[in-house]
Amino acid sequence: MLRMAGGTGLGGVGAALENANPLVFRRQGERAVTPREEDEALPDAIDGREVFDLIRAISDPEHPLTLEELNVVEEARVKANDANSTVSVAFTPTIPHCSMATLIGLSIKVKLIRSLPERFKVDVHITQGTHASEHAVNKQLADKERVAAALENSHLLEVVNQCLSGRS
């Protein structure tokens, strides 16, 4: 089975916060609707901003804040190529030893799998050099079977769903 967040990670939710006093960043406004987007005939390609909008409202497992406000995800680190059907998201844990990193990555991945057309290949990884066990986490996130198995775990699924429910 997965070692993903299951033990240490979930323990953190109830226990003392690891990063109790994070820096809060400004949220971007809603994407302005352009006349082009309102034109029936013209197609709009899926772009980085659109993918960013999918994930920016995911809430952090241990704060009442969104990943955007914590600067865990940034528009500049989201790449999308509609023609090649690829999406790549690099996220930055708030502190290098954050035990939530896997859980955050999993939430992002699940959200993208649910929200993007099936043709897309989704790559979610930690921004290079921002986490102690970067490599291990990336490997877990890239493994389809592990991700699927993680979602069979109802505790894990519950936490992920809570993150995805967003702010009310």
Next chain:
Amino acid sequence: MSPFVLKTGACFFFFKKPHRTTFNQNVFLFLGVKAGTCTILDVVENLGSPLENADPRIRTRGIQMLSEVLMQCYSLLQEQEVTHLVLFYENRLKDHHLVIPSVLQGLEALSMCEALASGLAVSVLKAIFQEVHVQSLLQLDRHTVYSIIINFMSSREAELKSLGADFTFGFIQVMDGEKDPRNLLIAFQIVRDIIVKGYALGPFAEELFEVTSCYFPIDFNPPPNDAHGIQRGDLIVSLRAVLTATPIFAEFLLPLLIEKMDSDVQSAKLDSLQTLSAACAIYGQKELKEFLPSLWSSLRREVFQTASEKIEGEGLAALRALTACLSRLVLSPDDEDLLESFLKNVLQDCRHHLCEPDMKLVWPSAKLLQAAAGGSLRAYYQITSSVLPLLVEEYTKHVQSSQHRTILEVLLGFLKLRQTWGPEEEDKSPLLFPKASLCSMVFSAVAEPNVQLQLVGIQALTFLGSLQGLLEPPDVEMLVDHLVKFILFEEDPQTSLAAMEAAGTLAPTYPEVFSRCLVQKFSGKLKTGTVSEVLEDINPSHQERYLKALAAVSTHPSIVRETVPVLLEQLQQVQEGKIPSDTQFVVSVCQSLQQVALKCQQDPQSYWFFHQAVVPCLLGLGVQAAMQENSHTSKVLLKEEALSAMVPVISTACIHLSPELASQSVSKVVPLFLDGELSFLPGNSFPSTFQPFQDGESPMAAQRRLVALLMAFVCSLPRNVPIPQQDRLLCELLALSCSYDCPFTSTVAAKCFAGLVNKHPAGTQLDHLLEMAMNKLEQGLNEGPHQSQALTLLLWVCKALLLRYHPLTTQLTDKLLVLLGDSVLGPKVSDGFVLLMADSPDVLGKSCHAEVRLMFRQRFFTECVPQLVQRFHAAVPDMKSNYLKALSHILNHLPKPVLVTELPSLLSLLLEALSCHDRVVQMSTLHCLQPLLLDAPHIMSLHIDTLVGKFLSLTDSPTMAIRIAALQCLYALASFPTPVVIPYKARVIKALAKPLDDKKRLVRKEAVAARGEWFLLGTPGR
């Protein structure tokens, strides 16, 4: 067990009867007492045995009955009777605990007696305080105790006050431990009265605070299906009223608030901050001094480390309230000025964040500083005199335009704040000190090539300009030059628009400079563009900007007098063929004229000037154009777009006229159309006669189009302005509306007719007129080439009458409903329902003084829809969509609350409408169903299978808006009870994979939201 005889002769079997009959007995007793046939003493005497019975249950019944009688007739009692009763009841308080509730009820009745002898209130309360342990009673009985107290407080205030602090102490014991929200509301009310009405608190202030503050912060959520309707908010507000009722509580309240602000519970933080704001309204030096440092550090933390915008907002509001409070303090000579020292602290903690190179905490610091400065003008001066020079200095240190923008936005925040207080001598103002550098900073900002920065810069300039006497004349000219440059050359439409708005705001302050530097320049540009440089300077977007700018700056009477002639001259030149004829140009000029008219509304003189200058001129130009034969260029003014653009200009120029001036004007315009009186039009060279209502082809057809301008004029007049020869005019209009092929002419004639009919006073004249119209309609609708014109007339007249609730409306709607089944006119009729339901801006709007009854849509709905449904079921299949479309139009314009209550009866029809192929029907059906899905899920659940199927199939519609609406409905479906929707989960999720790849982004967004919700169905953590 013995029968129980009253002197009234009635006979009761008191103890045998089941409990429910006591009410009737009581009524009888009460009637007896009221009629004077028996006295209350008789009742007591006759009740004697149960009242003295050894069994407490029987005593309870006896007393209960007596109390109920008293409840009915307390107002009739004599003083002596009351005294006896009070003594009796007081005595009974010592009785068995089963008896107490009935005793209290009796005392409540007595507490409402006016005949209560003095001293008794005090003795009743003393007895209650002494004998009754209130908190061990049931909720209702505790409520009775509170009612007794509040009754006495309202009628015997002086007596109760004579009790001194004992009363307060007694009440503290009564309410200590109260848990029921219903009782708490009344208990809080009593405490507030105790404080506000000046009852003695004595040594019990702290106890009183304890016994109420233990509920703070309120943590109560009404149970579902709660019948009492008490909300959390009610308790919060009434408790806050208690806690903030007196400065005496300050020493207890402030530490409590600080403690709750420091907690992690969001609602506690919020409540504490709001309570602090409220408390600041009454606190003074003494109360606040000691707590200022901790209050500041808590407030600061809430803003610097905010978790929610709401808390941040309340934190800032509390800070503002706090500074406002400190600013109000009256100081004796040796007091320390708390405001100054507090603001010093604020500045010390925030100022340095403004200078940090990474600018991380600039915004929170700026918000705190602005909130503190917002407390009073004095605070504003102290903060700005320290911050503004700093901002100017920082601006020069940074180089990136994004940093410049941040600093300028902060500065703008401070400038905007200045408007909170009225104009004052600016010589004391700290804005004066860095004035030169402030101006040069803002001017340099607008010179940078960054749109966002320019926008902020323009706003800052506007505020600097509107502070009187701040700018020197050369600065003002420079400012105007900048604005002109933006309007002329800026590529970005946002910036030029902002510059125009700024010009409009500042023009009343500096009319002379704007006239010289802006109006004359732009007028010149428009003129040179016309004559010699036609080839070179014909950029239409530039022309449009000049026109817009001239309109935007017309905010001062002297400027209006310059711009209006320039605009009219443009139309004159189009008419004379001096500039190439371009409909778009004419439309732009008219739009500018309308803007000017809107800006003149406030000033009667300018408005009358505008009316006199513009109305005759537009009419004159139209008449000239209509008389010229076969010249292509001049006909531009008669095109439908051009005339339609002139309509709102004339309409706006008439709506606000006073009745006298309007009559003066109408006496010239109507004869122009009826009799060809041309004399008041400018320019006297009219080659032929003007007879728009005459039969005939070539010249007349052009003249008839000008009825549009007549419509704009007469339909905008106030209702009390008499229109000369109105009946003749109406006949002509009626004839015109159904006689010619030109749809534009006949439509405006029909509208004009309808507009006048709507305002026509009721009476035989109107009846006669309508009879004529009906005949005309019958004729036109039945046969002939003008069927569709007749339909237009029918729709407009129907609307005119519907709006004023005229009885003839029913007949006309019936006609429309019949026509829905007509194979030729049916589709047009169904489209026409839009016209009936929508607001019509030009003739039948409220703004043109039309008679519009408030509920006409609901009325139309209730009268028309049952028939519509009936006819729908009876109609042949091909025609059914007409009915559905008409229904969609009606439902679309109905207010949502009405819709939700009425829709269930129409549900089957709506479900059928989902399968209709007409897009309008699909769209409006989805819009109708969506709120119903959210508000009435229990009804909709019955149709879940149909709904899921139809919505999914509509996500494939070729129309984007329909796809979006269908996805929104699917999103709403996910909020249904889980057992209802869970069987469809897999199907919906699978089907929604396709719209995730929709070519339109807006559709994908809705698909993502809907699919996300369906994924969460039935999973943990939802």
